Amino acid sequence: MKRPRGTRFGAVLLDLDGCLVDSNDAHASAWSDALAKFGRDVPASGVRPHIGKGGKELLRDFVTPAEHALLADAMGAVQTELFMARFSREVRPFPGAAAAVRAMRRAGILVVLASSAQKDVIRRSLALLRLDGVLTGQTSAQDVEKTKPFDDIFSLAIDRFDLAPRRPVAIGDTPYDVAAAHQIGVPCMAMRSGGFPLRTLRSADHLFAGVAEAWEKGRHLFA
Template identity: 35%
Template sequence: MIKAVTFDVDGTLVDSVDFHALAWHEAFKHFGHDVTFEQARSQIGKGGDQLLPTFLSEEEIADHGEALEQWRSKRFKSAYLASVRPFCAVPLLLQRVRDAGLKVAVASSAKEDELHTYLDIAGVTKLVDMTSSSSDADNSKPAPDIFEAVLAKLKLKGSDAIAVGDAPYDAQASGKAGMECIGMLAGGFTEESLRAAGCVEVYPGPAALFARFDASPIGAFKQR
């Protein structure tokens, strides 16, 4: 029997992936790098420590990587954060998890202040038992650090929890932490890419998982 469900946030609970991609695209352009919106979008789900090396050399990262990431963060907060909205049925889904007797956790590559803002936007702050963010990990997704951090806080091993995320990086990271992962199409990644990364099941979004909760991997795992 599992004891907790650990959710990603961007693209899983809130509709923010395109806004993050825009902010990254603009940040790269501001610092003289030709990274398209589509290229940036394909990397959303990673933290800056994993995303920057995809597009910049070690020398470029050493020279202005930190400044670029700070510019990106300020741009996102000033131009796009106010437009972020939750996906349908997010509070209902998290409450359903709690009603099943399971802990609700959040494991995100977002910065801690952004994470708590997202939980407020989604209206689920009081439904979350434990969180981990980029500040809890040396390396962001697809490294397992963020999932391992929240498992440690919950005092659980990987097989005691199941992850829910929208990106292949969620499945890769949770798998390395010993967890199985449910995929969400809400973040814009394909079902093929999510299953190839290790997702055991894929749903359109939180409302679909809520509607099929008892037949979902969460319900099946809970009965083991």
């Protein structure tokens, strides 16, 4: 997708986990517990670097292809159930992140939540953030065949909400967000709030501590 260089970003493809809510560790723990229920002993620290991929893509590193074909859906369902059980106890919004999203909208920037998370998780997170009605729209893992690090989520969001003419930028916290955005020529702002090592985010076009800082210090980058 060819885009004019030097113009400001008029639309945002926004990731959820690790950007708006501090949930990556809870996701890793829930995956570890879910895999244990299927007989696999994988510590949360082993899963943590893979958080940010969609569930099916994440599982490819931990199960055989045959297991993946038959059990990935069940494993994902168990992980979602365990994550939701942890949600109110462990998941917190990042300070200033939701306010920054509201400010983007007030400035006329279209903000689409482009997450690989499950719909239930997205719904609950948006309620926590009080962002219902603020976003232009959203996509979830259920909307696409392939989740991050593939570009499908971002591509769908761009097509569905006609974002291409507004020069969209992806805001994510993982190397999988960066990879997915770059596959389709979309610049990516990486947030360090997700806890990924700096070296894994070096290919991002911009680097910020979090969404609040991206809006505050990177305001000149937006339309």
